[in-house]
Structure formats: C-alpha cells, structure tokens
Ligand SMILES: NC(=O)C1=CN([C@@H]2O[C@H](COP(=O)(O)OP(=O)(O)OC[C@H]3O[C@@H](n4cnc5c(N)ncnc54)[C@H](O)[C@@H]3O)[C@@H](O)[C@H]2O)C=CC1
C-alpha cells in the first residue's frame with residue numbers, strides 16, 4: 001500500500017541508526033515509522049531514540065499496510081521474522097533486507113511469489129548522515145525501487161549499486177569497518193596517553209585526525225600513498241612511526257581482517 005508507512009522488523013542498533021538517520025535527513029516522518037521487536041528494552045530504546053516512532057511486539061502489526069519493510073534482525077532470525085511478516089506482504093510492498101550474508105533468493109523464497117526485494121549493506125554512521133552502503137536489486141524490484149533505495153541511503157550517507165556476489169565483501173569492508181576504525185582510534189589514543197597526553201585530548205586529536213585524513217582522501221581524490229608522502233619528511237617523525245607500523249604488520253592485518261569478515265558473511269548466508 002502506498003501509505004508511506006515504513007516498518008522495521010527488529011528494533012536494534014542498525015534499525016535505530018537507519019530510522020534515526022532518515023528522520024534527521026527528513027526522508028521519513030517519525031510517526032510513519034514502525035518497528036517490531038520481542039525485546040521490550042529494544043522497543044523502549046527505539047522509541048526514545050526516535051520520538052514519535054512506534055515500536056510494537058508483533059511483526060504483523062508493524063508491517064501491515066507498510067509501503068517499505070526493512071528486515072533488520074540478526075541473520076539467524078531472518079527466517080522466523082520473514083514468516084511473521086509474509087502474510088502482510090504483497091506486490092505493493094518493497095522489502096529491504098540489511099541482514100549480513102542473507103541472500104535475496106532465500107528472502108524471496110520466504111515471501112509470496114513476485115515479492116520486490118532489495119538487499120542492502122549499510123553501516124552505523126548512517127545515524128549521522130555519514131553511512132557507506134551498497135545495495136542490489138532482486139529480480140522483481142523495479143528501477144523505481146532502486147531509485148527509492150538510492151535516495152534513502154543517499155540521504156544517510158553514500159550508496160553504490162553492486163552485484164549481489166559482492167555484498168559479502170561490502171559487509172567485510174564497510175559494514176563491519178566502523179568497528180575496525182574505532183579500534184584504530186582507541187589505539188592511537190592509548191599511544192597519545194603513553195607519550196603523556198591527557199586521555200580526553202588524545203581521543204579528540206585521534207578521532208579528528210582519522211576524520212580529517214578520510215576527508216582528504218574523499219575530497220582531493222588523491223591516492224592515499226600520495227597524501228601520506230606529503231606528511232612524511234625525510235629523516236622526520238612520520239617515517240619513524242611508519243617504520244614501526246610496518247614492523248607491526250598493520251597493513252596485512254587489515255587486509256586479513258576484511259577477508260575474515262567477508263568469509264563470515266558468506267558463512268551466515270549458507
Ligand atoms: N550493527 C551493524 O553495524 C550492522 C548490522 N547489519 C545487519 O543488521 C541486522 C541487525 O543487526 P543489529 O541491529 O546490529 O542487531 P541487534 O541485535 O541490535 O538488533 C536486532 C533486533 O532484532 C530483534 N529480533 C530478534 N528476533 C526477532 C523477530 N523474529 N522479529 C522481530 N525482531 C526480532 C532483537 O530482539 C534485536 O533487538 C543484522 O542482520 C546485521 O547483519 C548490517 C549492517 C551494519
């Protein structure tokens with residue numbers, strides 16, 4: 001039904017980040033947003049994070065007459081959540097799944113024939129309009145559905161369309177990526193504390209350094225190695241730090257990190 005109603009199945013971290021980002025960016029009116037979750041604490045957190053939104057225990061109540069239904073439960077619970085939603089889904093409903101690893105084919109198989117499914121891999125910075133997402137249209141999703149998903153995701157960050165076979169790789173890189181970067185920020189902060197900085201000053205300097213460096217890559221379009229060379233004076237401080245970083249194997253650790261998370265996403269889809 002073209003009601004504008006947007007229903008999340010699962011009112012957890014990512015549903016809250018996406019719904020909150022959509023309200024902030026005026027892509028959705030909070031009163032049109034519904035979420036179902038069996039956990040009363042999750043419902044409470046969702047409603048207090050998004051004033052005006054409705055969180056309920058029953059999926060059937062959340063999804064009835066929804067224009068868009070977002071599957072936002074852990075992959076292990078996708079089957080049961082889709083079974084609860086299926087009776088309220090018809091050819092007028094757009095179903096968006098953000099569940100890591102879960103394939104469009106298995107989502108469609110749990111829904112009535114012809115269901116319009118789009119698989120998305122977002123990340124938590126969608127909450128503040130800085131998300132990085134990729135999406136893939138299922139066989140019955142229309143080009144209008146593609147535009148709608150691109151517009152929603154574009155309002156909460158950047159989004160690209162990719163073939164479904166690459167979505168596990170996206171999960172391993174940008175879906176899980178914020179956690180890697182938080183770890184880097186925390187470690188840089190500890191480094192700052194080790195050399196005498198107060199912790200709050202070290203944390204602010206570390207976080208803004210990461211944000212500034214990322215913005216340089218995005219805004220200048222220069223290769224990271226070129227930008228790094230500009231920082232690195234001959235015989236200076238940076239090369240002393242970089243030599244230690246290479247000895248610690250940060251580069252190969254991060255490559256292996258993305259590969260391990262991609263493998264896990266593939267496993268979740270089996
Ligand atoms: N957290 C993240 O950074 C990202 C998560 N995702 C995907 O988003 C999905 C949700 O992840 P999170 O929000 O982190 O998990 P979460 O655990 O915070 O939220 C999931 C919620 O679903 C609820 N739930 C469980 N079974 C249900 C059912 N049958 N019906 C309705 N609700 C049910 C749980 O009570 C929980 O509150 C996962 O599939 C994950 O792969 C995707 C991108 C990033």
Ligand SMILES: O=C(O)[C@@H]1CCC=N1
Nearest residue numbers: 100171174175176177
């Ligand atoms: O850790 C997870 O499984 C989810 C998917 C991407 C980010 N968080």
